[in-house]
Amino acid sequence: MRILAIGAHPDDIELQCAGTLALYKRQGHEVFMAVATNGDMGNFDVPPAELAAIREAEFKAACAVIGAEPIWMGFPDEKLENTLANRLAFVDLIRSADPDLVITHGPDDYHPDHRYTHQLVWDALPLAGVGSLATAHPATARQVTLYFMDNVGGIGFQPTEFVDITETIEAKKAALAKHASQLRIFRQLMDVDLLDVVDTVGKFRGYQAGSRYAEGFAKVEAWYRGLSRRLLPEGSGASRFDYLKGDAQ
Incomplete structure (x- = not known):
């Protein structure tokens, strides 16, 4: 299969579904990771143009950990809008990967870039197979199945399916660790360790x-x-x- 994950910001995919993507890759599937915005507004102490270049390099390094093909869309951070031009860009993104399955943000996420990414993906998916709608890539030959990934911290999200990522949790953390500029600013401004967030939420979803x-x-x-x-x-x-049985023996 061909799997396309689409996040709003350079670290969103790594936070929410990198363990699943790493599992797909280990099982021989083709994985694409696309990020809509360039993350240039994320650090108060780094000029936007410089930060955009840093975030792109970090994203590509994270994709290399997973073994995924990176797709950098480059929209301005904090300014993503649901316009026709942007919808067509997302149509072409989907066509370029020709996926069997797309993973993206749900409709109730906390950030407007997340919610607009959700809406653009939702609106673009049925158009990706319309042959008379011209973009740089040819139309897909099927309607694509869509999954929403978790919200940050698992807040307000009710999963309908789970993926056991026990064997890929370290790959997920390693991919997220490539986003050094983002990890630093979360620690500095919010006293939040994003690596601990993915470990904690991963365990919480694991209990479920x-x-x-x-x-x-x-x-x-x-x-x-x-x-x-x-x-x-x-x-x-x-x-x-099974672990409990092993401990008891």
Whole structure:
């Protein structure tokens, strides 16, 4: 399969679904990671143009950890809008990856860039297969299944499916660690360790899923997008019950 994850900012994918993407890659699938905005507003002490270049380099380094193909869209940070021109850019993004499955933000995330990314992906998906709508890449041959990834901190998000990422949690952390400029500013301004966030949320979702670590997703049920089979990968980690049995023996 071909999997496309689309995040609003350079570290969103790593925070929310990098464990699943790493699992897909290990299982032989093709993985694409796309980021909509350039992250140039994220640090108060680095000029925007310089920061955009830093964030792009960090994003590509994170993709290399996962083994994913990076796609940098370059929209201005904090200024993403749901316009027709932007919708067509997202149509072309989807066509360029020709995915079986797309993962992106849900509609109730905290940041406007996240919510506009959600809306642009939602609106672009049915258009990606319209052959008479011309973009740089040819139309896709199928409607694409869509999943929403978790919100930051797991707040206000109710997963419908889980992926056991016990075997890829360290790859997820390693990918996120490439975003040094973002990790630094969160520690400095908010006293938040983003690596601890993904570990804590991963364990929390793992408790729900019956594994050591998990990521949560909500599958979109819409006309021509529903499937009778699961597309998310199956992890090979032992369940918590299996660990308990091992401890008891």
